[in-house]
Amino acid sequence: MAQAAGTTLADAVRAEVGAALAATDAELARRYPGDPGTRQPVHTVYVPADAFGAGTARAWGDEALALLDAHAPGAGALTGVLGLPAALAAEVHDRVRDKLLREPVEDLRIDFEDGYGVRSDAEEDAAAVAAARAVSAAVADGSAPPCVGIRMKCMEEAVRDRGIRTLDLFLTTLLDGGGLPDGLVLTLPKVTFPSQVAAMARLCGAFEQAAGLPAGRLGFEIQIETTQAIVGPDGRTAVPLLIDAAEGRATALHYGTFDYSAACGVSPAHQSMDHPAADHAKAVMQAAAAGTGVRLSDGSTNVLPAGPAEQVHAAWRLHYRLVRRSLARAYYQGWDMHPGHLPTRYAAVYAFYREGMAAAAARLAAYVAGSGGAVMDEPATARALSGYLLRGLDCAALDGQEVAEATGLTRAELEALAGRAPGAS
Numbered sequence: 076m077a078q079a080a081g082t083t084l085a086d087a088v089r090a091e092v093g094a095a096l097a098a099t100d101a102e103l104a105r106r107y108p109g110d111p112g113t114r115q116p117v118h119t120v121y122v123p124a125d126a127f128g129a130g131t132a133r134a135w136g137d138e139a140l141a142l143l144d145a146h147a148p149g150a151g152a153l154t155g156v157l158g159l160p161a162a163l164a165a166e167v168h169d170r171v172r173d174k175l176l177r178e179p180v181e182d183l184r185i186d187f188e189d190g191y192g193v194r195s196d197a198e199e200d201a202a203a204v205a206a207a208r209a210v211s212a213a214v215a216d217g218s219a220p221p222c223v224g225i226r227m228k229c230m231e232e233a234v235r236d237r238g239i240r241t242l243d244l245f246l247t248t249l250l251d252g253g254g255l256p257d258g259l260v261l262t263l264p265k266v267t268f269p270s271q272v273a274a275m276a277r278l279c280g281a282f283e284q285a286a287g288l289p290a291g292r293l294g295f296e297i298q299i300e301t302t303q304a305i306v307g308p309d310g311r312t313a314v315p316l317l318i319d320a321a322e323g324r325a326t327a328l329h330y331g332t333f334d335y336s337a338a339c340g341v342s343p344a345h346q347s348m349d350h351p352a353a354d355h356a357k358a359v360m361q362a363a364a365a366g367t368g369v370r371l372s373d374g375s376t377n378v379l380p381a382g383p384a385e386q387v388h389a390a391w392r393l394h395y396r397l398v399r400r401s402l403a404r405a406y407y408q409g410w411d412m413h414p415g416h417l418p419t420r421y422a423a424v425y426a427f428y429r430e431g432m433a434a435a436a437a438r439l440a441a442y443v444a445g446s447g448g449a450v451m452d453e454p455a456t457a458r459a460l461s462g463y464l465l466r467g468l469d470c471a472a473l474d475g476q477e478v479a480e481a482t483g484l485t486r487a488e489l490e491a492l493a494g495r496a497p498g499a500s
Contacts, residue, residue, distance in 0.1 A: 106319075107366035110462070112495030114469040115370055116182035116222050117424050118411045119329070123190040124202045124225075127183075129212040132220050136179025138414035142380060143172065146387045147418070156388045157395045157422060163429050171421045174471060179417055181470070182222035182408075185210075187241050188229070188264050199237065203244035211252030224260035226298075230271035239278060246293075250286060261295040262329065267303045269313070269320035276322045294324045296372075300331030302338045305356050314363035325369045328360050329410070332374030348374050348397050348409075357406065373401040373409035380415030391419045398423035407466060421470075428467030435460045436481035439492070443484065461493035 122131055147153040150168035159167055185206045187199065194202070206225065213219035225245050228238030242261070249255050263275045279293035297317055299305065307313040318325050335356055336346035347353065357373065364371055376397055380390035394416055401409055402423065411420055439460040464482070467473035475486060482489070 108368045109366060109494055111368050111370075112490070112493070114221070115466070116220075116408055117470050118180075118409055118420050119182040119184050119222075119372060120180045120220075120411050121184050121186050121190055121226070121375075124185050124187050124199075124206055125191065127185045127206055127209060129209040129216075129218065131209075132180040132183060132213070133218060135414040135417065136175045139179060139417035140172065140175045142387065142415045143175070143418045146380075146384050146391075153418075153422065156391055157419070158392075159422070159426055160430065163426055166429060167422055167425045170425050170471065171418055174421050175417060178220070178471075180220040182258075182260065183220045183224075184260070184262055185223075185225045187238070188226050190226075193234075196237070196240075199241055200244060203241045204248050207245045207248035208252055210256065211249060214256045215253065219256065220258070222258040222260050223256065224258075224262065226262040226264055229263065229265035230274055231265065231267075242278065243282070246282060246286075255288075255292070259293075260326070261293065262298060263295050264298040264331070265300050265334065266297050266317060267301045268307075269316045272297060272317050272320040272325070273322070276320065276324050279324055291323065294326040295321070296327040296329050297321070297325055298329045298331050299356060299360055300334035300338070302335070305359050312359060312363060314360055318363065318367055318369055325367075327370040327372055327408075328364055329372040330357055330360065330374045330406075332410075333377065335374075348376065349400060357404070361405065371406050371408065373406040375410035375412050376416075377412065379413045380419075381413070387415065390415070394419040395423045399427060402427045424470055425472040428463070428470075428472035431463065432467065432473055432478070433481065435463050436478065439464070439484070440482050443482075443492075458493055461489045465489055465493055465495070 120132075120135060143153075147156050147168075150164040153159060153168050153171075154161065154164040187203070191199075191202070203225075210219065210223055213223070225242070227242045228234040230238070246255070249259075261279075263272070266272055275295055279295065280290070282288070283290055283292055297304075299314070304313055304317060307316065314328070318328075330348075330353065332348050332353065333346050336350060336352060337343075339352040341350055341352055353374070357371075360371060376390075376394055378390045378393055380387040380394070398409060398420055401407075409420075411417060439457060442457045442460070464473065464478050465486075468475060468478060468486070478489070479485060484492075
């Protein structure tokens with residue numbers, strides 16, 4: 076009979092340590108719940124409120140298709156413009172066209188801030204009501220993007236009351252028109268201090284109570300557009316304070332390329348998503364948000380694919396490169412400001428996932444089988460591999476059957492490895 080292993084510490088010591096760390100355990104669970112496990116859109120399309128209607132997403136898809144057919148009508152042409160790997164060219168091109176036909180926009184933000192400007196109260200009131208009615212109509216007929224909502228004006232004194240009224244009108248009209256859509260997203264811009272985020276959280280709670288909604292129904296994105304949102308006046312990193320001030324309502328951090336660059340003194344010719352100032356801000360955002368369940372979005376390029384073919388191609392190459400750069404840095408979402416950005420958004424996203432699928436699937440299959448392989452992966456890496464494949468499935472870069480055949484795993488098994496709640500997608 077094997078001899079029982081001996082220990083030295085008394086059970087009371089272990090119990091004392093557990094009791095001493097109980098509050099820490101609870102705080103870790105509260106602050107770092109992990110990824111929400113739901114689908115994250117690959118982009119956010121911004122449309123000025125006065126230009127939005129129930130058919131906006133379809134109109135963007137149609138314009139994007141027209142540009143694609145005019146300037147890269149086949150797989151070879153698209154490869155020539157973007158430098159896609161020849162082996163992926165046909166698949167990527169066909170998937171991009173299918174996406175533009177089927178679901179051209181994954182997330183749409185109706186803009187009442189910079190893209191809309193300052194209007195009379197009567198005009199903005201009417202626009203807020205019209206936007207909500209158009210969203211309700213699109214939801215009712217099935218043409219709404221999976222995620223849709225508004226960017227209101229910020230919490231600074233000059234526009235605060237106007238922003239609050241627009242938010243109230245939009246949400247109230249949605250409720251009157253059939254209810255809040257499942258994919259509702261609200262965006263709070265130009266955040267400088269945690270108190271502004273706390274005020275937004277208070278507004279959400281007050282609206283829920285007044286409208287009889289469940290507590291916590293409303294969340295919001297925080298736009299990082301000011302230097303004070305990265306480094307506070309006391310020298311501390313400010314992003315964790317912003318997340319904490321949201322009291323569990325923060326859903327994402329969105330980097331604002333041009334406002335942040337200008338705040339850093341970057342000259343207009345050098346304001347870009349890949350400027351060192353942008354990389355620093357986004358690295359801080361990434362570290363602060365890790366494990367919190369608050370997602371990240373990169374910003375946009377203001378170089379539009381318009382004009383003659385050579386100008387369109389140059390803009391596409393820039394956009395494709397920037398999107399691929401963001402994906403490699405774990406920024407899986409970004410802003411698109413023009414219908415012509417949709418072909419290169421999806422081309423970059425689809426190439427990213429299709430290029431890496433075979434290697435990711437093989438590593439994950441080896442991990443699950445315990446057979447080792449060329450790379451020895453740990454549970455955290457297996458979680459990342461599963462998340463990578465699930466993201467590819469969510470945006471239609473990958474098909475369920477090919478992933479199942481390559482990994483030997485069902486979607487439910489992938490979700491379990493990735494730490495997603497079953498069926499959360």
